[in-house]
Structures are given as structure tokens and as C-alpha cells.
Amino acid sequence: MIIESSDQVSRLSWFKRFPIPRNFKVTPESRIEKGRTWPAPADAKRVKAFEIYRYDPDSGGNPRLDTFHVDVDDCGPMVLDALFWIKNKVDSTLAFRRSCREGVCGSCAMNMDGTNWLACTRFISDMGTNATIYPLANLRVIKDLVPDLTHVLAQYAAIEPWLHTKTPEPEKERLQSLEERSQLDDYYECILCFCCTSGCPSHWWNGNRFLGPAALLQAWRWLTDSRDEAKGERLDALEDPFRLYRCHTILNCTRTCPKKLNPGKAIAEIKKAIVEREK
């Protein structure tokens, strides 16, 4: 199947996960146990089952997988609506982040049916049976679907996402031509939901030293900014076997971006810029 746009959902009902043991490389505290099943309301006509990752830090127990039965006729069309329906009507302890409910803020990024996306812009009708919802992959979990983003945000801070200048401050703002401004298109729109970094296998295995697609896309956004005057220093900081070159162009990042941006291309641009300055 040719994927034209990252919002296309895979229709394959088989090969939903790699053929490896469920607990492959899983440390004891991260093992997922069987959770409880919550029945549908008695008067529900159309019911959809959601398997949802639960973790309660106060219980002292392991994460578990609860099954909820959602009355689809009583609920909005998006996965985020289903989460609200569960929280309001079934289990009020279900924890998840959300804010704008329209794909602008990036708060409700999570792993749905095996791929990362925003719960507010994924249709319930696009989910398989049973629908599965996990927190963003490969992050420490604070509670239920709320991952700890401290590390990936620190990696974002590490690329110094602000304007570096050496020339004297101009009297007014630093101007750009329309063409210079257009260089930032498809890069500046990043909402830092970290769907890409969380979906990157290289970041799973080397996340402590590899910056990951989200931070590297931002790095290119500043490298390609005509007003920025620290291109050399920025490239120096990135030219490292791990920080940049752990990217093996797998391109799960470009496949998963809910804003349809292209972290893979941004990283290729950085690699090319490093080669070109050696000339």
C-alpha cells in the first residue's frame, strides 16, 4: 500500500506487531499485567472495546491493560471523546493529557493501534477491534497515558532553540525576504508532541545520546533561518556519532507526524550541510 499522507491509517488486520515475545527487553517494573474488564452500559446498542494501558504510581503494582466497552452512540467521533466518555461515565481515575481538542497543542499524543498520533484527530471508526491505546512509546510513565517528557524536552533545549546573533542589534526587527521566510515552512509548525521521537527505533535503543527526530527537526529550523548567525557552532554541536548520526533514515518519524512535517528530510538536510561545509 502506498501511503500518501501521514494521516492514512493502515488497514492491515494482520502483522500488527513485530513477531517478538511480549516481554522482549522489558524490565520487571514495566511488565504489563492483565487488568480488569469494564462492561458496556446495559442499554448500549453499538459498543467498541478499548484496551487501555493503566499505571497507578500509588498502588505499588505493575502497569496493566484494562478493557473498556464504549457506547459509540453516546460518544463523540474521536478517540479523545472516547477517553472522556470513559473518564466521565466509567472510571474517573483514567489519566491523560489534553488541551485544544483540535490537533494544535500536541498534548494528547499517544500510541493508538500501534502508531503514535493525536487522540483528538484520530477517528474512533479508524480504530481496529479491539482498539488499543498505550502512552507514547519508550517513555517513563507518570500515570496511565501520561508520559514523562522531561528527557525529550531536555534534548529539545540542547539544540538551543532560539535566535543566535553576533551582529549589533538593528534598530527595528531583523528582516527576512519572503523567500527566506519560506525556508522555515514545514519546520516551524512543530508542536512538540514527540510522536516522532517516541516512534523512532534508533531513539528506543540510543535515546540517552541520540537527540531524536523532534529535536533535530528543530535544529534544522534554526540552521535554515536566515537571521541566525551561529550555523557553524550549531553544526559543530550536532556533528557527533550519536547526537545526529544515530539516525539511520528509518523514517518512522515522517510516517507518524500528526502535523505532516518531515523530520527525516530535516535530518538529511543537516547531514548534507555538514558534508558541504567540509568542501
Next chain:
Amino acid sequence: MIKNGTTDGNSTPARPRPLSPNIQIYRPQLTSVLSIANRITGLILSLGAVGLVIWLSAAAAGPQAYGVVQSVIGSWAGQVALFGCTFAFFLHLCGGIRHLVWDTVHGFELRSIYISGWTVVGSSIALTVTAWVISLLVAGWPQ
């Protein structure tokens, strides 16, 4: 306030926070499957190179050693392994060319990524079959 894995702010965490699952639940896609396939075929080619050295050494050692190696390669399992190595060679070659194109920052639109990916799969199958048909026509079945 959340500090060091506890919700009450105490400095000693009761237990580490769980890591959310990654490879265990993430859906295989053409992007990741071809990436891991490129690595596995690279590994197979390294092993195949050892086989090539054994074959050449046997040829240099004399007719008796060469006959033994030839009979192993000519066996049913040997032919399957050889066919697998041929496919690994072409998949790795085509995948490598795809990576070279990417290094020039071309073909990164999602549609291009998928078209080039399926092209790699299709052309490596076609090249493998072509190579075997030609070699069988020229050399015939191994004795």
C-alpha cells in the same frame, strides 16, 4: 509536585517508573521493516562472504575438497541458502541505492518513500529470479 518518581515529593522513589512499551507494540511499517531488512540482509551477506571464501579455498585446495563443497552447495538445503543469499544481495543493493538517493536529500515525501520502498522490494525479487533463470539456463541444474 512530582519528583524522582514519587508523587509526594519525597526524594527516595518507592520504585522506578515503568517504561512504556516500544518495539513490543509499535506497528511494523514499510519504513521500519525495510530498515531492519537492510540490516539482516547485510548480516546474511557477511555470512555469505565466509561461504564464498570456503568455496574459493576448496577450489584452490584441489578436486577432492572442491567436490565436497560443490555437493553441499548442490544439495537441496544448499540451493535454498544460495537463493536466500542472492535475494539478500539484491535487497541490500537496492536498499543501498535508495539510501544513496536519500543522502542527496531527494525522495523524502511520504509518497516517494513508499514508492521507492515497494520498488526496492519488487526489483530485488525480479533481479533474484532473473539471476537464477540466467544461471540455470547457462549452467543447468547442479549435479
